[in-house]
Amino acid sequence: MNTFQSLKYRYNNLDVFGKIITINIIVFILDVALSSIFRLTVVKYFVMPSGFGDFILQPWSLITYGFLHSGIWHLLFNMLFLFYLSSAASNLFRTKMVLNIYLLGIISGGLAYLAFSNILPTSIVGFQKGIMVGASAGVSALLMFIAIYMPDSQIRLFNTFNVKWMHIAIFFVSIDVIRILMGVNQGGYIAHVGGYLLGYSYAANLKKGKDIGVGFERLMDTIMSWFKPKSNLKTVHRKPSRAPKAKGSSDTNDKQKKIDAILDKISKSGYDSLTAKEKKFLFEASKDD
Template sequence: MNTGGIRYYYARLNMAEKLIVLNVLVFIVDGLLKGLIGMSTVNWFQLPKEFFDFLQQPWSLVTYSFFHAGLGHIFWNMLMLYFAGRIFMNLFDAKRLLSVYFLGVIVGGLVFLLSYNVFPTLINQNTALIGASAGVTAVLIFICAYIPNQEVRIIFFNVKLWHIGLFFVLVDLVQIAYGGNTGGRLAHLGGAFLGYVYARQLLKGSDIGVGFARLFDTMENLFKPKDKKAPLKTVYKKNSTKGKSAKVDYDKETKQRKIDTILDKISKSGYESLSQAEKDFLFKAGKED
């Protein structure tokens, strides 16, 4: 397959799937560097537990999430991101997913840093944080809090989303009490907290990630190619373009109003209260975004 074909298929992926591809690529490249030349880049990007070490590589508050400790680590993270991301992208656009995901990564990293510099039992442990778990957990808990009564099929029976969210939070709490990887579990809980607060605030009409979305817009504009100025010339056109533009704006506004109405219905009565036509419309709208 040529590069054009690869770019085409990548462009067709939703944002959750693109994050999965990026994580897998980093995992493969890091593994190749380790296996072929005995060099790993993870030390430059992992989040250290010591605050002063963190100040020397502040980018690690985000970059730690792209590295994983092994095949099982990345497999379960990406599997969870795939299923949670599919539900998320049926409701919201790519920028909101990125906001929830990376805010979860950041809050999880901050909880890790704070914990290892506050709790006496953790101070002497030699560790650093890697893995996308905090961001993935933020996305999962977000949808569990936003549409808690939505049921999903797990093997032979249906389970409500809030049951799934509660299960993962309890697993992390039990692991902290009786198991290892305490720092990682605390980071999960930091991501879960962010996802829950984000969803509940959004249901109240407040988007706590709006600043993050603007940051993504700014970064996107920086990498957009600038339009070359065409030479000035006089062109006479009919005014039909104004009519087309007005119609496009009207269609967009009508579509957004319909999406808002459906989301309001979900927040009040749950996803299952939607008609099949409403579900199909929401799914199609999420794909178009």
Template sequence: MNKSFIEDLKYRVFQSGNPVYFYIGINVLLFLVVAFLGIPFFLSGVGSVNFPAFIREYLGYPASIAKLPLRFYTVITYQFFHDGFLHLLFNMLWLYWMGKIFLDFLKPRQFHFVYLGGGIAGAAMYTLAYNIFPVFAGSVAEATVIGSSAAVMAVIVATATLVPDYSIRMLLLGDVKLKYLAMAYIAMELIGLASANAGGSFTHIGGALFGFAYIKVLHKGRDWSQLFKRKPKLRVVRNEPSKSAPKSTASSVNQHEIDAILDKISKSGYDKLSKDEKETLFKASKH
């Protein structure tokens, strides 16, 4: 394989700072590792060792509250393992498409928060569903969930809530606004609550609710992702003439302008922005 291709891939995933490439890379890498490690177990013919089941048991998120004290780490690990190639493929495609739009308007730190927070919220919804609804009473002790679907759902709904009238072109359907796409996705999950994968649907809905809540709170001026923000180190500086004052003022004016543009998007949609407003928002997303 071409060395430059490997180096470029390594840069995109681990060094570019783009969280979309990072999460896609980690999910794909872990899928390949599990797939290759499972080959010798399968070929050995040892029936007592089911490697996929082993991975799901110890890295998937359990429905049983009694297992959580020893499997607490699974609230994160379950978000990075998948039950088959198609499960991985569709999650990564949606993550790529919606993640690129998300990062056109918001920061990588906010993407990290929505992805991981959506996965955690999905796990919490999964636990609640299995321990509340009688239909799950017979399977709660053994049930587990794996996959990045809740995290991806959080990104999809967060993006659709931020820019509901932003359109993407879909095969056979043409241009579709994100708000309709998200509503269709959620409707499918609600229907899925009466299916064999009801637990997975509850997980996805938990992620969707988190993505929606994050953007709604962000519109009100509160950014939950500040939890991920590094605190600046204190340093002693000399008193200088007030050259920097105009720069600070300009920065605050720019932030006020960005907030006003985001408010306009939430009320009227992305398509209603002027060319200058779109340019301002695009430049701001790169900082």
């Protein structure tokens, strides 16, 4: 196994948030390489613009900006928090639901940033228009969700003492509000607030028994299904077993039993679980059908 295959194997065995963290790191390295070495600014098509007109031309940026970072410390801070928060939430909730909160937090943060820069009187608040990058809004959503839904949950810092996620959330919300009032990087911190609001709303509704991310999850499942490879094999249906009537019918019954066994295996473990020999047999059977 060469280095690339080894890395690919390790990547495929990561959980969804491990893959997201890896993608963020790879994108950051590519961004640095393209902009510093080759003088290319490809990422400008994926950042979140402050102008509504610019956003209309690249609506995908509402998600893609969350995979870009302005510096190494920005990246490390967000990815470290994402690792701990996703681990804490995934211990109690479905991974897809935790992913919903994270992605919806990024979207909410982007919308808050867009609204703040285009609706509010920026001449009064002193907001400077530009672009936004970073996964902070998604991380903020997860932080607030855990703080509200599991206020007594804790994290052990520096392997020395425990701190409640609720207290960490209060600290960061306070810092963000102060910075907004001081006019420091208002756009970025407004995005944090958008994430906080999403996380709070998700937790409050979930406590009432309502998962507000179900519709978004279905949408994402539909989009992902567009990219799944489709098999070229014809569908082979089960045939009801019949009593042997003529010579050679025994071979036919054996063949059908083998098809049924393969179909059972597909229903339990998926098509990829078949051996090469089983795939070939099923393919031949589909042609004979």
